[in-house]
Protein backbone atom coordinates (compact mmCIF):
# COMPACT_ATOMS: atom_id res chain seq x y z
CA UNK A 1 0.00 0.00 0.00
CA UNK A 2 1.21 3.49 -0.87
CA UNK A 3 0.17 5.12 2.41
CA UNK A 4 1.98 8.36 1.66
CA UNK A 5 0.03 8.55 -1.58
CA UNK A 6 -3.32 8.04 0.14
CA UNK A 7 -2.44 10.60 2.78
CA UNK A 8 -1.42 13.14 0.14
CA UNK A 9 -4.68 12.84 -1.76
CA UNK A 10 -6.68 12.97 1.46
CA UNK A 11 -4.82 16.01 2.75
CA UNK A 12 -5.07 17.74 -0.60
CA UNK A 13 -8.83 17.28 -0.65
CA UNK A 14 -9.25 18.38 2.94
CA UNK A 15 -7.16 21.48 2.27
CA UNK A 16 -9.56 22.38 -0.52
CA UNK A 17 -12.37 22.45 2.06
CA UNK A 18 -10.33 24.44 4.53
CA UNK A 19 -9.90 27.20 1.97
CA UNK A 20 -13.66 27.51 1.82
CA UNK A 21 -14.29 26.78 5.47
CA UNK A 22 -16.63 29.67 6.06
CA UNK A 23 -18.82 28.67 3.16
CA UNK A 24 -18.66 25.00 4.16
CA UNK A 25 -20.07 25.72 7.59
CA UNK A 26 -22.26 28.71 7.05
CA UNK A 27 -24.26 27.35 4.14
CA UNK A 28 -25.43 24.12 5.85
CA UNK A 29 -26.22 25.96 9.07
CA UNK A 30 -28.14 28.54 7.08
CA UNK A 31 -30.16 26.07 5.04
CA UNK A 32 -30.93 23.86 8.03
CA UNK A 33 -32.22 26.85 9.93
CA UNK A 34 -34.39 27.80 6.98
CA UNK A 35 -35.89 24.33 6.81
CA UNK A 36 -36.78 24.53 10.48
CA UNK A 37 -38.33 27.90 10.11
CA UNK A 38 -40.37 26.86 7.06
CA UNK A 39 -41.20 23.23 7.76
CA UNK A 40 -40.89 23.13 11.52
CA UNK A 41 -42.63 26.34 12.46
CA UNK A 42 -45.04 26.95 9.58
CA UNK A 43 -46.11 23.43 8.64
CA UNK A 44 -45.26 21.86 11.99
CA UNK A 45 -47.89 23.97 13.72
CA UNK A 46 -50.52 22.14 11.63
CA UNK A 47 -49.01 18.64 11.67
CA UNK A 48 -48.35 18.32 15.35
CA UNK A 49 -47.02 14.80 15.67
CA UNK A 50 -45.98 11.86 13.51
CA UNK A 51 -45.63 8.47 15.24
CA UNK A 52 -45.51 10.23 18.57
CA UNK A 53 -42.67 12.56 17.58
CA UNK A 54 -43.14 16.29 17.11
CA UNK A 55 -42.94 17.29 13.44
CA UNK A 56 -39.89 19.45 13.97
CA UNK A 57 -37.96 16.56 15.51
CA UNK A 58 -39.35 14.12 12.96
CA UNK A 59 -37.70 15.88 10.00
CA UNK A 60 -34.22 16.03 11.56
CA UNK A 61 -32.99 12.63 10.24
CA UNK A 62 -34.39 13.36 6.77
CA UNK A 63 -32.76 16.77 6.70
CA UNK A 64 -29.45 15.26 7.71
CA UNK A 65 -29.69 12.65 4.96
CA UNK A 66 -30.59 15.30 2.42
CA UNK A 67 -27.47 17.31 3.23
CA UNK A 68 -25.19 14.29 3.48
CA UNK A 69 -26.30 12.91 0.14
CA UNK A 70 -25.92 16.21 -1.65
CA UNK A 71 -22.61 17.15 -0.03
CA UNK A 72 -21.05 13.69 -0.47
CA UNK A 73 -21.92 13.66 -4.12
CA UNK A 74 -20.86 17.20 -4.85
CA UNK A 75 -17.57 16.95 -2.94
CA UNK A 76 -16.47 13.65 -4.36
CA UNK A 77 -17.56 14.38 -7.91
CA UNK A 78 -15.86 17.75 -7.95
CA UNK A 79 -12.71 16.28 -6.38
CA UNK A 80 -12.07 13.92 -9.29
CA UNK A 81 -13.76 15.90 -12.05
CA UNK A 82 -11.70 19.04 -11.57
CA UNK A 83 -8.28 17.42 -12.19
CA UNK A 84 -9.73 15.77 -15.29
CA UNK A 85 -11.03 19.12 -16.46
CA UNK A 86 -7.84 21.07 -15.70
CA UNK A 87 -5.44 18.35 -16.85
CA UNK A 88 -3.67 17.91 -13.53
CA UNK A 89 -4.90 14.31 -13.50
CA UNK A 90 -1.75 13.43 -15.45
CA UNK A 91 0.07 13.35 -12.15
CA UNK A 92 -2.36 10.97 -10.49
CA UNK A 93 -2.25 8.65 -13.48
CA UNK A 94 1.54 8.65 -13.62
CA UNK A 95 1.94 8.07 -9.88
CA UNK A 96 2.47 4.68 -8.26
CA UNK A 97 -0.99 4.63 -6.70
CA UNK A 98 -3.53 1.89 -7.27
CA UNK A 99 -7.26 2.09 -7.78
CA UNK A 100 -7.93 1.31 -4.18
CA UNK A 101 -5.58 4.01 -2.96
CA UNK A 102 -7.04 6.69 -5.22
CA UNK A 103 -10.56 5.81 -4.10
CA UNK A 104 -9.63 5.73 -0.42
CA UNK A 105 -8.06 9.16 -0.75
CA UNK A 106 -10.86 10.90 -2.63
CA UNK A 107 -13.84 9.10 -1.18
CA UNK A 108 -12.37 9.10 2.32
CA UNK A 109 -11.97 12.88 2.23
CA UNK A 110 -15.44 13.50 0.81
CA UNK A 111 -17.03 11.16 3.36
CA UNK A 112 -15.13 12.81 6.22
CA UNK A 113 -16.45 16.18 5.21
CA UNK A 114 -20.01 14.88 5.05
CA UNK A 115 -19.77 13.31 8.48
CA UNK A 116 -18.40 16.51 10.00
CA UNK A 117 -21.17 18.40 8.26
CA UNK A 118 -23.69 15.96 9.71
CA UNK A 119 -22.44 16.85 13.18
CA UNK A 120 -22.81 20.55 12.46
CA UNK A 121 -26.34 20.13 11.18
CA UNK A 122 -27.30 18.02 14.14
CA UNK A 123 -26.00 20.69 16.50
CA UNK A 124 -27.93 23.35 14.60
CA UNK A 125 -31.11 21.28 14.70
CA UNK A 126 -30.71 20.92 18.43
CA UNK A 127 -31.06 24.68 18.75
CA UNK A 128 -34.54 24.58 17.24
CA UNK A 129 -36.05 21.28 18.37
CA UNK A 130 -35.48 18.41 20.77
CA UNK A 131 -33.37 15.75 19.15
CA UNK A 132 -32.95 12.45 20.91
CA UNK A 133 -30.94 9.58 19.55
CA UNK A 134 -32.19 6.22 20.78
CA UNK A 135 -29.55 4.10 19.05
CA UNK A 136 -26.41 6.24 18.64
CA UNK A 137 -24.31 3.30 17.39
CA UNK A 138 -26.76 2.54 14.58
CA UNK A 139 -27.10 6.23 13.86
CA UNK A 140 -23.34 6.51 13.35
CA UNK A 141 -23.28 3.36 11.24
CA UNK A 142 -25.98 4.65 8.90
CA UNK A 143 -24.31 8.04 8.75
CA UNK A 144 -20.92 6.60 7.83
CA UNK A 145 -22.30 4.04 5.38
CA UNK A 146 -24.36 6.67 3.62
CA UNK A 147 -21.50 9.15 3.48
CA UNK A 148 -19.17 6.55 1.99
CA UNK A 149 -21.73 5.16 -0.44
CA UNK A 150 -22.71 8.53 -1.84
CA UNK A 151 -19.13 9.74 -1.97
CA UNK A 152 -18.43 6.69 -4.11
CA UNK A 153 -21.45 7.58 -6.20
CA UNK A 154 -20.07 11.12 -6.53
CA UNK A 155 -16.69 9.75 -7.55
CA UNK A 156 -18.37 7.72 -10.30
CA UNK A 157 -20.28 10.79 -11.40
CA UNK A 158 -17.06 12.81 -11.51
CA UNK A 159 -15.41 10.19 -13.71
CA UNK A 160 -18.42 9.83 -15.97
CA UNK A 161 -19.24 13.50 -16.48
CA UNK A 162 -17.50 15.11 -19.40
CA UNK A 163 -18.83 18.59 -18.84
CA UNK A 164 -19.92 20.78 -15.96
CA UNK A 165 -23.56 20.47 -16.87
CA UNK A 166 -23.65 16.70 -16.42
CA UNK A 167 -21.86 17.14 -13.13
CA UNK A 168 -24.58 19.44 -11.85
CA UNK A 169 -27.58 17.78 -13.42
CA UNK A 170 -27.43 14.41 -11.67
CA UNK A 171 -27.71 15.82 -8.14
CA UNK A 172 -30.39 18.31 -9.17
CA UNK A 173 -32.50 16.06 -11.36
CA UNK A 174 -32.11 12.73 -9.62
CA UNK A 175 -30.83 12.91 -6.09
CA UNK A 176 -32.76 15.88 -4.75
CA UNK A 177 -36.17 14.59 -5.98
CA UNK A 178 -35.44 11.09 -4.68
CA UNK A 179 -34.58 12.51 -1.28
CA UNK A 180 -37.60 14.80 -1.08
CA UNK A 181 -39.87 11.98 -2.24
CA UNK A 182 -38.11 9.44 -0.04
CA UNK A 183 -39.78 10.53 3.14
CA UNK A 184 -37.41 13.25 4.35
CA UNK A 185 -40.32 15.36 5.49
CA UNK A 186 -43.11 12.81 5.98
CA UNK A 187 -43.72 9.21 6.90
CA UNK A 188 -44.57 7.17 3.83
CA UNK A 189 -47.47 5.68 5.74
CA UNK A 190 -49.12 9.08 5.29
CA UNK A 191 -49.30 8.50 1.51
CA UNK A 192 -52.17 6.85 -0.39
CA UNK A 193 -51.51 3.07 -0.83
CA UNK A 194 -50.54 3.31 -4.53
CA UNK A 195 -47.91 5.92 -3.77
CA UNK A 196 -46.60 3.89 -0.87
CA UNK A 197 -45.87 1.01 -3.30
CA UNK A 198 -44.26 3.31 -5.86
CA UNK A 199 -42.16 4.91 -3.16
CA UNK A 200 -40.66 1.56 -2.26
CA UNK A 201 -38.73 1.65 -5.55
CA UNK A 202 -36.89 4.71 -4.29
CA UNK A 203 -33.65 3.54 -2.65
CA UNK A 204 -33.42 6.68 -0.52
CA UNK A 205 -36.54 5.57 1.39
CA UNK A 206 -34.55 2.76 2.99
CA UNK A 207 -31.71 5.05 4.03
CA UNK A 208 -34.01 7.58 5.63
CA UNK A 209 -36.18 4.97 7.26
CA UNK A 210 -33.27 3.17 8.90
CA UNK A 211 -31.70 6.43 9.90
CA UNK A 212 -34.90 7.74 11.46
CA UNK A 213 -35.32 4.49 13.33
CA UNK A 214 -31.92 5.04 14.98
CA UNK A 215 -33.28 8.36 16.30
CA UNK A 216 -36.86 7.65 17.34
CA UNK A 217 -37.33 3.88 17.04
CA UNK A 218 -39.99 4.23 14.29
CA UNK A 219 -39.41 3.03 10.75
CA UNK A 220 -41.32 2.88 7.48
CA UNK A 221 -39.59 -0.35 6.48
CA UNK A 222 -37.81 -2.95 8.58
CA UNK A 223 -34.31 -2.21 9.88
CA UNK A 224 -32.93 -5.32 8.18
CA UNK A 225 -34.25 -4.21 4.81
CA UNK A 226 -32.78 -0.74 5.32
CA UNK A 227 -29.38 -2.21 6.07
CA UNK A 228 -29.48 -4.61 3.14
CA UNK A 229 -30.45 -1.84 0.73
CA UNK A 230 -27.81 0.55 2.04
CA UNK A 231 -25.13 -2.14 1.90
CA UNK A 232 -26.34 -3.25 -1.52
CA UNK A 233 -26.00 0.23 -2.92
CA UNK A 234 -22.54 0.52 -1.38
CA UNK A 235 -21.39 -2.68 -3.08
CA UNK A 236 -22.93 -1.62 -6.36
CA UNK A 237 -20.88 1.60 -6.24
CA UNK A 238 -17.73 -0.32 -5.29
CA UNK A 239 -18.35 -2.64 -8.24
CA UNK A 240 -18.71 0.24 -10.68
CA UNK A 241 -15.56 1.93 -9.39
CA UNK A 242 -13.66 -1.32 -9.72
CA UNK A 243 -14.85 -1.65 -13.31
CA UNK A 244 -13.90 1.95 -14.10
CA UNK A 245 -10.32 1.40 -13.11
CA UNK A 246 -10.06 -2.04 -14.59
CA UNK A 247 -11.06 -0.74 -17.98
CA UNK A 248 -9.50 2.67 -17.53
CA UNK A 249 -12.89 4.10 -18.44
CA UNK A 250 -12.52 7.82 -19.19
CA UNK A 251 -9.32 8.09 -17.16
CA UNK A 252 -6.71 6.27 -19.21
CA UNK A 253 -7.31 6.58 -22.92
CA UNK B 254 22.41 -2.31 -28.08
CA UNK B 255 25.90 -2.46 -26.70
CA UNK B 256 27.47 -2.29 -23.24
CA UNK B 257 25.47 0.49 -21.51
CA UNK B 258 22.56 -0.87 -19.48
CA UNK B 259 19.07 -0.14 -20.80
CA UNK B 260 16.93 1.60 -18.27
CA UNK B 261 13.91 1.77 -20.56
CA UNK B 262 13.08 -0.80 -23.18
CA UNK B 263 10.16 -0.35 -25.55
CA UNK B 264 9.31 -3.25 -27.81
CA UNK B 265 6.71 -3.66 -30.51
CA UNK B 266 4.69 -0.79 -29.09
CA UNK B 267 1.59 0.36 -30.91
CA UNK B 268 -1.26 2.70 -30.05
CA UNK B 269 -4.55 3.12 -31.83
CA UNK B 270 -6.79 5.73 -30.24
CA UNK B 271 -10.50 5.11 -29.79
CA UNK B 272 -11.31 7.06 -32.92
CA UNK B 273 -9.26 4.57 -34.91
CA UNK B 274 -6.22 6.80 -35.36
CA UNK B 275 -2.96 4.88 -35.20
CA UNK B 276 -0.62 7.20 -33.29
CA UNK B 277 2.23 4.71 -32.83
CA UNK B 278 3.13 1.61 -34.75
CA UNK B 279 5.73 -1.00 -33.88
CA UNK B 280 7.98 1.29 -31.85
CA UNK B 281 11.18 -0.28 -30.59
CA UNK B 282 13.49 1.85 -28.51
CA UNK B 283 16.09 1.40 -25.81
CA UNK B 284 17.19 4.20 -23.52
CA UNK B 285 20.55 3.88 -21.83
CA UNK B 286 20.89 4.58 -18.15
CA UNK B 287 22.29 8.03 -17.51
CA UNK B 288 22.01 9.40 -21.02
CA UNK B 289 20.18 12.44 -22.32
CA UNK B 290 17.95 11.27 -25.12
CA UNK B 291 16.18 13.70 -27.41
CA UNK B 292 13.09 12.65 -29.28
CA UNK B 293 12.64 14.80 -32.35
CA UNK B 294 9.64 14.94 -34.58
CA UNK B 295 7.05 17.19 -36.16
CA UNK B 296 3.63 17.98 -34.63
CA UNK B 297 1.49 14.91 -34.24
CA UNK B 298 4.40 12.51 -34.70
CA UNK B 299 3.52 10.60 -31.55
CA UNK B 300 6.11 11.91 -29.08
CA UNK B 301 3.64 12.69 -26.30
CA UNK B 302 1.76 9.46 -26.91
CA UNK B 303 4.96 7.46 -26.49
CA UNK B 304 5.91 9.28 -23.29
CA UNK B 305 2.40 8.96 -21.89
CA UNK B 306 2.42 5.22 -22.43
CA UNK B 307 5.75 4.82 -20.68
CA UNK B 308 4.53 6.95 -17.75
CA UNK B 309 1.18 5.17 -17.43
CA UNK B 310 -1.17 7.91 -18.62
CA UNK B 311 -2.18 6.23 -21.86
CA UNK B 312 -2.79 2.51 -22.39
CA UNK B 313 -0.90 0.88 -25.23
CA UNK B 314 -2.73 -1.20 -27.80
CA UNK B 315 0.09 -3.69 -28.37
CA UNK B 316 3.65 -4.13 -27.22
CA UNK B 317 5.49 -3.88 -23.98
CA UNK B 318 7.53 -1.36 -22.04
CA UNK B 319 9.93 -2.15 -19.23
CA UNK B 320 11.61 0.32 -16.92
CA UNK B 321 14.62 -0.93 -14.97
CA UNK B 322 13.44 -4.43 -15.87
CA UNK B 323 9.91 -3.94 -14.52
CA UNK B 324 6.82 -4.09 -16.69
CA UNK B 325 5.03 -0.71 -16.79
CA UNK B 326 1.60 -2.34 -16.57
CA UNK B 327 1.92 -5.28 -14.19
CA UNK B 328 4.66 -3.71 -12.05
CA UNK B 329 3.55 -0.11 -12.27
CA UNK B 330 4.52 0.71 -8.70
CA UNK B 331 8.19 0.05 -9.34
CA UNK B 332 8.29 1.73 -12.74
CA UNK B 333 6.32 4.84 -11.87
CA UNK B 334 8.29 5.46 -8.67
CA UNK B 335 11.41 5.78 -10.81
CA UNK B 336 9.93 8.28 -13.25
CA UNK B 337 9.27 12.01 -13.08
CA UNK B 338 7.23 13.65 -15.84
CA UNK B 339 7.05 17.27 -16.90
CA UNK B 340 4.06 17.40 -19.23
CA UNK B 341 3.85 19.39 -22.43
CA UNK B 342 0.83 21.41 -21.34
CA UNK B 343 1.08 23.90 -18.49
CA UNK B 344 -1.32 22.11 -16.19
CA UNK B 345 -0.87 23.17 -12.61
CA UNK B 346 -3.11 23.38 -9.62
CA UNK B 347 -4.61 26.79 -9.11
CA UNK B 348 -5.17 27.75 -5.51
CA UNK B 349 -2.45 25.69 -3.82
CA UNK B 350 0.86 27.16 -2.76
CA UNK B 351 4.06 26.11 -4.51
CA UNK B 352 5.26 24.34 -1.38
CA UNK B 353 2.02 22.41 -0.90
CA UNK B 354 1.88 21.27 -4.47
CA UNK B 355 5.38 19.82 -4.47
CA UNK B 356 4.87 18.23 -1.05
CA UNK B 357 1.73 16.65 -2.52
CA UNK B 358 3.68 15.31 -5.49
CA UNK B 359 6.31 13.76 -3.26
CA UNK B 360 3.70 12.01 -1.12
CA UNK B 361 1.73 10.84 -4.12
CA UNK B 362 4.80 9.02 -5.35
CA UNK B 363 5.06 7.22 -2.06
CA UNK B 364 7.96 9.09 -0.49
CA UNK B 365 8.08 10.16 3.16
CA UNK B 366 8.16 13.93 3.65
CA UNK B 367 11.58 15.48 3.23
CA UNK B 368 11.53 19.26 3.54
CA UNK B 369 15.28 19.40 2.92
CA UNK B 370 14.96 17.85 -0.51
CA UNK B 371 12.03 20.07 -1.43
CA UNK B 372 13.96 23.14 -0.33
CA UNK B 373 16.95 22.12 -2.41
CA UNK B 374 14.74 21.47 -5.44
CA UNK B 375 12.99 24.83 -5.16
CA UNK B 376 16.29 26.64 -4.72
CA UNK B 377 17.81 24.95 -7.75
CA UNK B 378 14.86 26.18 -9.80
CA UNK B 379 14.96 29.71 -8.34
CA UNK B 380 11.53 29.19 -6.81
CA UNK B 381 12.48 29.36 -3.16
CA UNK B 382 11.19 32.89 -2.62
CA UNK B 383 7.90 31.82 -4.24
CA UNK B 384 7.32 28.82 -2.03
CA UNK B 385 4.33 30.35 -0.26
CA UNK B 386 2.85 31.95 -3.35
CA UNK B 387 -0.36 30.64 -4.79
CA UNK B 388 0.38 28.97 -8.13
CA UNK B 389 -2.26 31.04 -9.89
CA UNK B 390 -0.23 34.16 -9.18
CA UNK B 391 2.90 32.92 -10.95
CA UNK B 392 4.02 33.70 -14.49
CA UNK B 393 3.99 31.04 -17.18
CA UNK B 394 7.72 30.45 -16.94
CA UNK B 395 7.51 30.04 -13.19
CA UNK B 396 4.65 27.61 -13.56
CA UNK B 397 6.80 25.56 -15.85
CA UNK B 398 9.48 25.51 -13.17
CA UNK B 399 6.86 24.41 -10.66
CA UNK B 400 6.03 21.49 -12.95
CA UNK B 401 9.70 20.57 -13.02
CA UNK B 402 9.88 20.84 -9.23
CA UNK B 403 6.85 18.56 -8.92
CA UNK B 404 8.47 16.03 -11.19
CA UNK B 405 11.68 16.13 -9.14
CA UNK B 406 10.02 16.09 -5.73
CA UNK B 407 10.24 12.31 -5.38
CA UNK B 408 13.86 12.08 -6.52
CA UNK B 409 13.21 10.18 -9.76
CA UNK B 410 15.96 8.36 -11.63
CA UNK B 411 14.37 9.06 -14.97
CA UNK B 412 13.01 12.42 -16.04
CA UNK B 413 10.74 12.99 -19.01
CA UNK B 414 10.52 16.54 -20.31
CA UNK B 415 7.85 16.90 -22.96
CA UNK B 416 8.80 20.03 -24.86
CA UNK B 417 10.23 21.82 -21.87
CA UNK B 418 11.20 24.89 -23.82
CA UNK B 419 8.10 25.51 -25.92
CA UNK B 420 7.03 29.10 -25.38
CA UNK B 421 9.87 29.81 -23.00
CA UNK B 422 12.14 32.83 -23.29
CA UNK B 423 15.85 32.57 -24.05
CA UNK B 424 16.94 33.10 -20.47
CA UNK B 425 14.68 30.43 -19.02
CA UNK B 426 15.63 28.10 -21.84
CA UNK B 427 19.28 28.51 -20.90
CA UNK B 428 18.37 27.90 -17.25
CA UNK B 429 16.54 24.75 -18.15
CA UNK B 430 19.43 23.39 -20.11
CA UNK B 431 21.64 24.02 -17.11
CA UNK B 432 19.18 22.22 -14.84
CA UNK B 433 18.97 19.28 -17.20
CA UNK B 434 22.74 19.04 -17.40
CA UNK B 435 22.99 19.18 -13.62
CA UNK B 436 20.47 16.37 -13.27
CA UNK B 437 22.24 14.35 -15.89
CA UNK B 438 25.54 14.83 -14.08
CA UNK B 439 23.94 13.50 -10.92
CA UNK B 440 23.03 10.31 -12.78
CA UNK B 441 19.43 10.98 -13.81
CA UNK B 442 18.41 9.65 -17.22
CA UNK B 443 16.70 12.42 -19.20
CA UNK B 444 14.36 12.01 -22.14
CA UNK B 445 13.20 15.21 -23.77
CA UNK B 446 11.14 15.99 -26.81
CA UNK B 447 11.60 18.98 -28.99
CA UNK B 448 10.97 20.43 -32.40
CA UNK B 449 14.25 22.28 -32.40
CA UNK B 450 17.22 20.52 -33.85
CA UNK B 451 19.60 22.99 -32.17
CA UNK B 452 18.15 22.06 -28.82
CA UNK B 453 18.75 18.38 -29.44
CA UNK B 454 22.18 19.30 -30.68
CA UNK B 455 23.08 21.23 -27.53
CA UNK B 456 21.65 18.79 -25.04
CA UNK B 457 21.47 15.22 -26.15
CA UNK B 458 23.82 12.26 -26.18
CA UNK B 459 21.57 10.41 -28.57
CA UNK B 460 18.74 11.47 -30.82
CA UNK B 461 15.69 9.57 -31.96
CA UNK B 462 13.54 10.81 -34.80
CA UNK B 463 9.87 9.91 -34.89
CA UNK B 464 7.44 10.60 -37.71
CA UNK B 465 3.88 9.36 -38.26
CA UNK B 466 4.13 7.13 -35.23
CA UNK B 467 7.28 5.36 -36.34
CA UNK B 468 10.79 5.72 -35.06
CA UNK B 469 12.73 6.32 -38.23
CA UNK B 470 16.14 6.73 -36.75
CA UNK B 471 18.08 6.49 -33.51
CA UNK B 472 21.61 7.71 -33.65
CA UNK B 473 24.45 9.01 -31.61
CA UNK B 474 24.26 12.78 -31.66
CA UNK B 475 27.77 13.38 -32.91
CA UNK B 476 27.44 11.19 -35.95
CA UNK B 477 23.96 12.49 -36.71
CA UNK B 478 25.07 16.08 -36.49
CA UNK B 479 27.88 15.35 -38.86
CA UNK B 480 25.33 14.21 -41.41
CA UNK B 481 22.80 16.89 -40.67
CA UNK B 482 25.49 19.52 -40.35
CA UNK B 483 26.17 19.44 -44.10
CA UNK B 484 25.96 22.78 -45.78
CA UNK B 485 26.22 23.86 -49.37
CA UNK B 486 28.06 26.84 -50.75
CA UNK B 487 26.68 27.88 -54.12
CA UNK B 488 28.77 30.03 -56.37
CA UNK B 489 27.10 31.65 -59.36
CA UNK B 490 29.70 31.91 -62.08
CA UNK B 491 30.45 34.72 -64.52
CA UNK B 492 31.15 32.23 -67.27
CA UNK B 493 29.85 28.66 -67.42
CA UNK B 494 32.20 25.73 -66.85
CA UNK B 495 32.09 22.33 -68.51
CA UNK B 496 33.80 20.43 -65.77
CA UNK B 497 35.54 20.95 -62.47
CA UNK B 498 39.11 22.06 -63.24
CA UNK B 499 41.72 19.49 -62.20
CA UNK B 500 43.34 22.04 -59.91
CA UNK B 501 40.18 21.89 -57.76
CA UNK B 502 39.70 18.14 -57.89
CA UNK B 503 40.52 17.73 -54.22
CA UNK B 504 37.31 19.58 -53.23
CA UNK B 505 33.87 18.01 -53.07
CA UNK B 506 32.48 20.08 -55.93
CA UNK B 507 29.58 19.73 -58.33
CA UNK B 508 28.64 21.68 -61.38
CA UNK B 509 25.00 22.59 -61.83
CA UNK B 510 22.64 24.84 -63.73
CA UNK B 511 24.27 24.12 -67.08
CA UNK B 512 27.71 24.94 -65.73
CA UNK B 513 26.61 28.27 -64.27
CA UNK B 514 26.94 27.19 -60.66
CA UNK B 515 29.54 25.44 -58.58
CA UNK B 516 28.30 23.69 -55.48
CA UNK B 517 30.64 23.02 -52.60
CA UNK B 518 29.50 20.58 -49.91
CA UNK B 519 31.11 21.16 -46.55
CA UNK B 520 30.70 20.20 -42.96
CA UNK B 521 29.90 22.94 -40.46
CA UNK B 522 31.04 20.66 -37.65
CA UNK B 523 34.51 20.22 -39.15
CA UNK B 524 37.42 22.11 -37.67
CA UNK B 525 38.20 23.56 -41.04
CA UNK B 526 35.42 24.07 -43.54
CA UNK B 527 37.89 24.70 -46.34
CA UNK B 528 36.03 27.73 -47.62
CA UNK B 529 38.94 30.13 -47.48
CA UNK B 530 41.32 27.90 -49.40
CA UNK B 531 38.62 27.02 -51.92
CA UNK B 532 38.01 30.67 -52.65
CA UNK B 533 41.67 31.46 -53.10
CA UNK B 534 42.15 28.36 -55.26
CA UNK B 535 39.22 29.46 -57.43
CA UNK B 536 40.86 32.80 -57.86
CA UNK B 537 44.10 31.21 -58.87
CA UNK B 538 42.24 29.09 -61.36
CA UNK B 539 40.73 32.35 -62.67
CA UNK B 540 37.20 31.33 -62.03
CA UNK B 541 35.16 34.41 -61.14
CA UNK B 542 31.72 34.53 -59.63
CA UNK B 543 28.86 36.99 -59.35
CA UNK B 544 27.08 35.79 -56.29
CA UNK B 545 27.49 33.52 -53.30
CA UNK B 546 24.80 31.64 -51.41
CA UNK B 547 24.80 29.05 -48.69
CA UNK B 548 22.01 26.64 -47.84
CA UNK B 549 21.42 24.22 -45.02
CA UNK B 550 18.83 21.47 -44.91
CA UNK B 551 15.82 22.45 -42.84
CA UNK B 552 14.37 20.05 -40.31
CA UNK B 553 11.61 19.31 -42.81
CA UNK B 554 14.10 18.37 -45.53
CA UNK B 555 15.96 16.23 -43.06
CA UNK B 556 12.78 14.34 -42.21
CA UNK B 557 11.99 13.84 -45.86
CA UNK B 558 15.54 12.66 -46.47
CA UNK B 559 15.39 10.27 -43.56
CA UNK B 560 12.07 8.82 -44.61
CA UNK B 561 13.44 8.26 -48.12
CA UNK B 562 16.55 6.65 -46.74
CA UNK B 563 14.52 4.17 -44.73
CA UNK B 564 12.28 3.14 -47.64
Ligand SMILES: Nc1ncnc2c1ncn2[C@@H]1O[C@H](COP(=O)(O)OP(=O)(O)OP(=O)(O)O)[C@@H](O)[C@H]1O
Nearest residue numbers: 253270272274276295296297298299300301302303
Ligand atom coordinates in the same frame (compact mmCIF):
# COMPACT_ATOMS: atom_id res chain seq x y z
N1 LIG C 1 -6.89 11.25 -27.25
C1 LIG C 1 -6.64 11.16 -28.55
N2 LIG C 1 -7.56 10.66 -29.40
C2 LIG C 1 -7.33 10.57 -30.72
N3 LIG C 1 -6.17 10.95 -31.30
C3 LIG C 1 -5.22 11.44 -30.52
C4 LIG C 1 -5.38 11.57 -29.10
N4 LIG C 1 -4.26 12.10 -28.59
C5 LIG C 1 -3.43 12.28 -29.63
N5 LIG C 1 -3.98 11.88 -30.79
C6 LIG C 1 -3.38 11.93 -32.11
O1 LIG C 1 -2.21 11.15 -32.11
C7 LIG C 1 -1.18 11.77 -32.87
C8 LIG C 1 0.06 11.91 -32.04
O2 LIG C 1 -0.16 12.85 -31.02
P1 LIG C 1 0.96 13.26 -30.00
O3 LIG C 1 0.36 14.19 -29.03
O4 LIG C 1 1.60 12.03 -29.49
O5 LIG C 1 1.97 14.03 -30.96
P2 LIG C 1 3.29 14.83 -30.60
O6 LIG C 1 4.39 14.22 -31.36
O7 LIG C 1 3.46 14.93 -29.14
O8 LIG C 1 2.95 16.25 -31.21
P3 LIG C 1 3.33 17.72 -30.72
O9 LIG C 1 4.71 17.98 -31.20
O10 LIG C 1 2.34 18.57 -31.41
O11 LIG C 1 3.21 17.74 -29.25
C9 LIG C 1 -1.75 13.09 -33.34
O12 LIG C 1 -2.18 12.94 -34.69
C10 LIG C 1 -2.94 13.33 -32.46
O13 LIG C 1 -3.95 14.01 -33.15
Ligand SMILES: [Mg+2]
Nearest residue numbers: 300301302341
Ligand atom coordinates in the same frame (compact mmCIF):
# COMPACT_ATOMS: atom_id res chain seq x y z
MG1 LIG D 1 3.44 16.40 -27.80
